[in-house]
Amino acid sequence: MKRINQTTSHGLGFVPAPLAQLPWRVLFLLLTIGGFGLVVLFSAAGGSLQPWASRQGIAFAIFLLAAIGISRIRLSFWRDLALPAYAVITIMLILVELAGAVRGGSQRWLDLGFIRVQPSEFMKPAIVLALARFYELLPAGEIRRFSAVWPAAAMLGVPVVLVMLQPDLGTALMITAGGLTVMFLAGLPIRLFAGGALAVAIAAPLAFNFLLHDYQRNRVLIFLNPESDPLGTGYHISQSKIAIGSGGIFGKGFLNGTQSHLDYLPEGHTDFVFATMAEEWGLVGGVLLITAFILLVRWGVGVGVRAEGRFSKLVAGGLATTIFFYVAINLMMVMGLAPVVGIPLPLVSYGGSAQMTVLGCIGILMAIDRENRERVRF
Amino acid sequence: MSRIVTEAAQAFSFSRRAMVLGGAQAAVGVVLAARMAWLSVAENERYNLLAESNRVNLTMIPPRRGWIIDRHGAPIANNRTDFRVDLIPDRMEDGARVLGELQQLLALTAEDMARIQTDLKRAGNFTPVQVAENLDWERFAAVSVRLPELPGVQPTRGFSRSYPPGAAVAHLTGYVGAATAEQFKETRDPLMVTPGFKLGKDGLEKTLESDLRGTAGAKRVEVTARGQIVRELETRPDKQGKNVRLTIDLGLQEFAARRLGPNSGSAVVMDAVTGDVLAMVSMPAYDPNSFSDGIGRLEWKMLSDDDHIPLMNKTLQGLYPPGSTVKPMHALAILQAGIDPHRRVNCTGVLQVGTGRFHCHKRGGHGPLDMVGAVAQSCDIYFYTMARELGYDRFAPVARAMGLGQEFELPFQSQRYGTVPDSAWKLRKYKQKWTVADSVNASIGQGYVLTNPLQLAVMAARIAQGRRVVPRLLLDTPHRPAPSMNIDPEMLDTVHKATWAVINGGGTGGRSRFQGLPGIELAGKTGTAQVRRITMAERRTGVLGDGALPFKMRDHSLFIGYAPANAPRYAVSVVLEHSGHIYTAAPIASDILSWLFDRDKAMARLEPLEREWGGDIDTRMATQWRSFQAAQQAPVLSVPATPADVEGATTNVVDSAVANQIEPDPAVAQSNETQRTE
DSSP states (O other): OOHHHHHHHHOOTTSOHHHHTSOHHHHHHHHHHHHHHHHHHHHHTTSOSTTTHHHHHHHHHHHHHHHHHHTTSOHHHHHHHHHHHHHHHHHHHHHHHHHHHHHOSOOOOEEOSSOEEOHHHHHHHHHHHHHHHHHHHSOGGGGGSGGGTHHHHHHHHHHHHHHHHTTOHHHHHHHHHHHHHHHHHHTOOHHHHHHHHHHHHHHHHHHHHHTSOHHHHHHHHHHHOGGGSTTTTHHHHHHHHHHHHHHTTTOSOTTOOHHHHTTOSTTTTTTTHHHHHHHHHHHHHHHHHHHHHHHHHHHHHHHHHHOOSHHHHHHHHHHHHHHHHHHHHHHHHHTTSSOOOOOOOTTTSSOHHHHHHHHHHHHHHHHHHHHHHHHHHO | OOOOOOHHHHHHHHHHHHHHHHHHHHHHHHHHHHHHHIIIIITHHHHHHHHHHHHEEEEEEOOOOOOEEOTTSOEEEEEEEEEEEEEOGGGOSSHHHHHHHHHHHHTOOHHHHHHHHHHHHHSOSSSOEEEEEEEOHHHHHHHHHTGGGSTTEEEEEEEEEEOTTGGGGHHHHOOEEOOOHHHHHHHOOGGGGSTTOOEEOSHHHHHTHHHHSOBOEEEEEEEOTTOOEEEEEEEEOOBOOOOEEBSOOHHHHHHHHHHTTTOSEEEEEEETTTOBEEEEEEESOOOHHHHHTOOOHHHHHHHHHOTTOTTSOHHHHOOBOOGGGGHHHHHHHHHHTTOOTTOOEEEOSEEEETTEEEEOSSTTOOEEEOHHHHHHHTOHHHHHHHHHHHOGGGTHHHHHHTTTTOOOOOSOSOOOOOBOOOHHHHHHHHSOOOOHHHHHHHHTTOTTOBBOHHHHHHHHHHHHHSBOOOOBOBTTSOOOOOOBOOOOHHHHHHHHHHHHHHHHSSSTTGGGOOOSOTTOOOEEEEEEEOOSOOOHHHHHHOOOOGGGSOGGGSOEEEEEEEESSSSOOEEEEEEETTOTTTSOHHHHHHHHHHHHHOHHHHHHHHHHHHHHHTSSHHHHHHHHHHHHHHHHOSOOOSOOOOHHHHTTHHHHHHHHHHHHSOOOOTTTTOOOOOSOOO
């Protein structure tokens, strides 16, 4: 566990200190994933930088630099910001709901005039920060009391319900998962989670029938039997499985994917980008990407384990797991193990939002990592 | 006992739970990798196949039909290159504009546009809809160069059915047409809905479908999800259907069709030795080319309203009282019953049978006649007398042996076989006893006797040869020599003398003698079949000339014959429906047979006749079509006949023809039994 610190602290004599202090192992992972993503987007556009790869590349560079910038911000800044940020984003979620009600139809965006923001996206890290802050403030002795549960449950429940109303099942799931992870890491009794799981098992059929929208219900049904609707909603899953399955071990070769190039694979550059990749790079490419993501998440969790202070630990564990959920839900969806819920594959799927969130999380993780190392150095 | 949780314990708990979390995450990663391996390794083959079937679109190429050729190899039905334009509904954008431009480019009529609209509504997204076929190169090219601005339009080069002889072979070939929805449902064969694919709907095209169809080819193309073709992968050419050779002599067939002129009638020519059907013509006819292209409703109406019934193959479906053409055959029956051919019967013009009076066609009577004289002069009284004496039950077996009322195996779906009546038949059918009057009527081929023209030709051939000649239409079917009918040669000789005398011995067919064919003589027998009763009152005031009667009431004119008279080779039957005595069958039959011996002279005789009739068949049909259109006045109807309407068209027409037949008259006692039920 000390190895990372040793390599970076030894450094190479002739490298300037600020550069040497960068967490190169993580950056290498990020560049691998992001670079591979650009290659896949290049192919998805039929062997062209336009319209996706070039823009994605620029966004990736900007957000990566931003993440390095964030890593220089002291963690106390985030600690102080956690609850106010949570409150602001919750209000924005309510505003989105209101705007939707006024204009009619579902809405996820809030138009601030100069920029359109998707508050639910910010809520993914914000819930982690807010709950971490809550458990930091909670006296240690209280953790096995009810007062450790209900405020957290309320803090988690409000945004989840708001996001569900949008309706955005995928994001709601992500926020729930992030929040629960922090609650789990904070030390709430295991039986609460076991009981919760049991409750979900009982409530799921009820929720399925009464809470979900028709199209969501449909997606779940079709996920259970994609062949039942090969040209409708099941089309996504079927075509994605065909792309992955036909790729074989080594894939069809760069730029040779038929599923993506002949438009059989829908959303081949966004949510189903993994299928586009798998068709051309095969199992080898898939395992490489999965491994890179698992290493990234392992690094994040490791940062939490090494961190000093409850807030740092919980934030690191929570954010790392948020990244993990992005990857896991997307891959399960793409491989036909979960319904289509519209979660992109971070750093690979085309689109700024998820990239921004994930690199923001990475930035905070790097900030914690930095403080860990500084502590060791002194 | 409640645990006191300290910050140190909490940090320890965090590490432990983080381990669990990390482990769970790694496990999920392994599961995902395993899942991916399952898809891409274990199920790779299946998904490869699915990816291929996505990517590759199989388009069928309709097979070229086999040709139908005559005995010398001349094409009766073949295929010509066809430029066609189809629409793929799914790929169309701004359909109204595209259709508008197509209408301009291809000069489509309002009728065409209406059909396209209907088809578009019915078609699935990827089922092509035919816009136009049989386009000339200029119009095809005009569409082809504008393709970029016409999304969804698909120009194709294919083949379509062609019948070079046109109407002359219509009733032989039948026609082809697109498959119906029912046919597709039955077979589930995607070929059925491939544009440009046609199958036999009637005639030989239908009965020989399995031989003629061939095997479809296929074109593999790479397509995008939206159906856009990226490139062609490979093409498996179609396999053309088998050619079918007929015994028909196309030259003779066309000549016979033309020689029938404006008549509603039929002509059958057989090789009396082999049974090969050399010509089988029913006129007027439709143009099978226009049927195969999809006939318009108005043209269909013209054909089905015509009292000359151009939609019916009269050679097999028309049933007629044979009239006097049965007399040579009856003469044989009389001889076989032991009557001396030299015995004379005195014809006074009328014969009293019970309460009825039976007239000869000659008012004053022929005087005393022997058998040869009676046949030559077509004396009715001679045959009345013999029938009264012998009973028709002695004639009927000979009639059947000669082919009347018999079923011949020919590749046509709908044939009607007529009736050779006898006492047992009448008892069975009408629960009535056979009367002498029945025998007398039947003896001159009237009454219950009904035959089709093919049977008449078979009778002519069997009388000519004394052999059981069987008609044959497909040249490649095994040929069996006709067995002898074991007729006493002397008796046959007497009959031959009589048929010779009809033409060459001062008989009723004297005007139909072969002209300019030295050494070749025609033999045969004329006939007139009455379709109405002549009342006593009419006989007193003079029998009405046929010109004064409506078409349906006029007499039929018939002829059977063979040539050369001394060494019979060809047999013929000609039946003119309701021709009255304006046209008669014998000269037509004579000209048709003479074509086989000297075609130039036969053609030379035809030309002035055709000028008189108003041109050849195509010209006359075009004239008829124009005057019918003018008579209809109304703008061209916009709804085309659907394939289902035209399906088996000529079969349906038979029933309306039957309905149009004159009601049976007790005295003439014409049976209206039209389909052999035994």
